[in-house]
Amino acid sequence: MQKNNDKNSRKKFADRLKAIRESVNLSQEQIHYATGIIQTHISKIESGKISIGIDTVSTLSDFFGVEDFQLFQYDEPIPDPDLLRKNVHKYLLLHDINPHVFLKKSLMYAIREKILNSKFMDTPRLTKEIAGHLHDKYDVKFTTTRISDALEELRRKGLVEKLTTDKKSKFQYRKV
Structure with a gap:
């Protein structure tokens, strides 16, 4: 027993x-x-x-x-x-x-485990949309620059793709 x-x-x-x-x-x-x-x-x-x-x-x-x-x-x-x-x-x-180093790990976790495992990024999204989604759904705040950096790392790993928009300086991301 x-x-x-x-x-x-x-x-x-x-x-x-x-x-x-x-x-x-x-x-x-x-x-x-x-x-x-x-x-x-x-x-x-x-x-x-x-x-x-x-x-x-x-x-x-x-x-x-x-x-x-x-x-x-x-x-x-x-x-x-x-x-x-x-x-x-x-x-x-x-x-x-360093809280910034610690939080960077948090951002990667949030994107990899929460965003990529949902249907949210089945359609292309701007980093601003991803930031808003993370804030609304998970109550975490990250700058669009930090999100772009994290998405670039995930792109290099083949987990997301980067798409150009009609504005050359803006990109959208979608999960692969």
Whole structure:
């Protein structure tokens, strides 16, 4: 009976941690970048495949700016995403992590995981439209320049294509 309880607790913890991370639109890679917890380890935690020690719980709670016990409050609502974002920002500054580098990773995650996995970019879009969509749907703000830079990187990887418009200085992007 104990093994089933252990698996159930791991799954509840996994679901809560993933929900907290996704509520602030962060990737596992970003958590790795900020905390040093290996991304594959985070993936295994979020899938409920492994148990974690108190040190990892403490690191994650510090990162999100919550008390350790809040990660285990499975039936409670996820803490306010705005508060979590502020807490993550404080963590970054406290640990001398450049928020701009950290957020760049966030933009790539948002485009790759949220935008490209939806139907939004099935039709060509201007970077201004993509910025508006990210703001409206996910409550994140990025400049059109940063979005263009990210899309160029994704274009080089073959994930999006760049289309010219009737204005030579404007381009549209669509997923491949």
